[in-house]
């Protein structure tokens with residue numbers, strides 16, 4: 001068996017991995033009994049079914065080309081790991097398609113599964129927990145080869161070769177994981193991932209938890225291996241410094257979906273989406289040579305079980321578009337009143353005029369048609385007709401709350417999903 005790894009793909013114009021509308025939802029309550037909820041407030045049956053789900057990945061699309069590194073960045077809880085795990089087949093997608101090398105691998109047929117598993121490997125964050133402490137590292141590295149039917153002698157030769165390729169001594173073959181440092185263990189993980197000559201390596205936070213100098217060594221090794229073996233990387237991290245060093249293109253993920261994708265340098269120097277800008281602004285020192293620069297944004301990532309309507313970032317967005325005629329303050333009053341209608345949390349015993357007076361100090365800063373709608377809504381509330389009230393207010397909501405922004409081109413190979421157009425985005429004072 002040849003030990004020389006050769007690039008198998010020649011057609012660099014076609015995506016190696018093509019993901020379309022991918023969704024991975026986890027049920028909040030599994031089983032019939034858990035999903036039945038008593039609902040005394042309802043007009044009908046005294047119970048309802050709770051079919052809510054955690055929409056961890058919710059409509060992600062992207063192409064990844066041979067030899068390329070696509071970085072996926074976003075705060076904790078945005079769905080990055082679930083995306084990685086779904087692409088590699090560890091989670092079952094709820095919807096969408098995954099094509100690898102032109103073949104649909106969303107639902108495996110057995111023959112395709114073996115082929116896919118040999119060509120796509122994953123490297124995880126915690127190098128220790130993914131190595132069985134009772135097994136010799138040589139055996140661990142050779143695991144995928146055994147599954148592929150290699151003989152014991154060939155497996156050993158290949159494991160020794162791989163140890164050397166990742167910068168370790170070949171005769172470490174018989175040692176156990178605890179005899180290695182964190183950085184060395186990640187090298188062992190890389191060796192195992194590469195054992196069967198995959199085309200695509202999905203790395204989920206591969207250097208988090210390692211010392212900065214060790215991080216730099218592992219990243220440099222990954223770059224060398226990519227060049228030598230023509231690997232394609234899907235590289236997941238929340239560390240903007242790491243992503244700037246590693247990725248050719250970057251996708252920014254927020255609550256289950258990509259909000260911006262662009263060539264790395266362009267995305268760092270001319271970000272378009274307010275979330276990307278906020279992430280970059282939150283970094284204390286965006287020097288790409290400094291590892292460990294982790295963005296911390298004000299406020300929490302919204303729950304993926306009940307994500308915000310419209311643009312999911314609107315609840316934290318510094319560039320939120322207030323509808324024409326409103327001021328920031330008067331729109332805040334409008335939004336609070338609308339939220340009260342939505343949750344049924346207004347005093348319906350008050351007269352419509354009292355209700356309006358209790359919620360608005362700035363009616364003069366509200367356009368006349370919106371004021372009429374507010375009075376109409378207050379009358380509907382007084383009639384206990386909450387749906388009519390909501391309907392009256394809906395046309396005056398900000399588009400950021402009511403419309404999902406599509407991904408649109410904002411430059412060459414650069415797309416962003418934000419209602420602010422490119423010009424307004426440039427002009428916005430961040």
Ligand SMILES: Nc1ncnc2c1ncn2[C@@H]1O[C@H](COP(=O)(O)OP(=O)(O)OP(=O)(O)O)[C@@H](O)[C@H]1O
Pocket residue numbers: 026054055056074075076077078079080081082083238304
């Ligand atoms: N098996 C599961 N069942 C239910 N919810 C899950 C499951 N796995 C992940 N989630 C939820 O899905 C959301 C996305 O999680 P995920 O780990 O993919 O995000 P992440 O961006 O990788 O965050 P981190 O960097 O913290 O790992 C979170 O709200 C998480 O709690």
